[in-house]
Amino acid sequence: MSKLYVKVDLDLCQGHGVCQAEAADVFQLQETDAPYPQSIVLIENPDEAHREQVLRAARFCPNSAITVSEE
Numbered sequence: 001m002s003k004l005y006v007k008v009d010l011d012l013c014q015g016h017g018v019c020q021a022e023a024a025d026v027f028q029l030q031e032t033d034a035p036y037p038q039s040i041v042l043i044e045n046p047d048e049a050h051r052e053q054v055l056r057a058a059r060f061c062p063n064s065a066i067t068v069s070e071e
């Protein structure tokens with residue numbers, strides 16, 4: 001099984017929190033320089049157990065700020 005890589009583009013993230021709701025182990029809203037909390041990736045290479053959650057987070061992020069790639 002290929003390995004997952006997760007990234008959040010903070011130029012796009014506006015802190016809607018959908019990602020954290022879908023995959024709380026992987027994404028966490030934290031204070032940044034932006035005027036709202038933004039999503040920080042806690043696990044950049046999540047294991048297979050997180051695959052569905054991470055893909056849902058990427059699909060439902062309103063700003064399309066999450067990239068999930070595989071190698």
Ligand code: SF4
Nearest residue numbers: 013014016017019061
């Ligand atoms: S759902 Fe998207 S815009 Fe919202 S906090 Fe997560 S990455 Fe940012």
